[in-house]
Amino acid sequence: MKQTLNRTLCSLLAAAALAAGLSACAPLVVGGAVVGTMMAVDRRTTGTQVEDEGIELRSANRLSELLGDRGHVNVTSFNRQVLLTGEVPSAQDRQRVEQVVLGVENVRSVVNDLAVMPPTSLGQRSNDTFITGKVRASLVDAKDLSASAFKVVTERNVVYLMGRVTPREAQRATEIARGVSGVSKVVRVFEMLTEEELRNITPAPVVQDAPPASTPRN
Structure with missing residues (x-):
């Protein structure tokens, strides 16, 4: 039981690091060499990551001007593809939000999954x-x-998965998300990659010479 709890705690801590966009390196000694392994490697270029952050910020500012307190809209950009989730008062607002975000610099496409309904509660x-x-x-x-x-x-118990992944990874991640308690539906918003x-x-892992072993003193 203790081992299971420790494993779960480690997973939650690692997930929290990923959620915050953190990355960490850990040295791994293999056959006398030190291999630097990245625990969190983003498949987007650094420039694209910066663009995605800019897209989310500019979109949020423009939507605040458009809707004020009349709606609850989450803007998530990955590789310049934007996912819109949340709630808006009317179908007209839903369309306006999409058009505003499409007009933001560097946006490639928009997946509009906004619901026409009152905003969700803090508990939800x-x-x-x-x-x-x-x-x-x-x-x-x-x-x-x-x-x-x-x-x-996640929006109203619906989980959206984004990323640049292979079909195998997409299927595996979908199965995992569906198996999590409380998830009512999984929506895939992937950019597919081939294995090649x-x-x-x-x-490739960075390989460095391992430091020489210390010689015991007589």
Whole structure:
């Protein structure tokens, strides 16, 4: 039981680091060499990551001017593809929001999944955040996936998965998310890669000479 709790705690902590956009390096000694391994490697270029952050900020500012307190809209950009989730008062507002975001610099496309309904309660949003954490922790715990390749968004118990992934990774992550308690539906907003494309964008591990072993003194 203690081992299971420790494993779960480690997964949740790792997921929290991913959620905050943190990355860490850990040295791994293999055959007398030190291999630098990245725990969180983003498959976007650094420039694209900056663009995505700018898209989210500019979109939020423009939507605040458009809607004020009349709606609750989350803007999530990954590789310049924007996902819109949340609630707006009318179908006209739903369309206006999409057009405003499409007009933001560097936006490539928009997936509009806004619901026409009153804004959700604070309790629902807190539950969505909790579900997101559980899904991320489950992805971290999966040994056959790179959890940092995925962005997870939850809205009204619906989990949205974003990322640049292969079909195998997409299917595996979907199965994992569906198995998390509280998830009512999984929506995939992926950019698909072939296995060859993935190999081309995955950096090779940095190998350095291991420091010489200390000689015991007589």
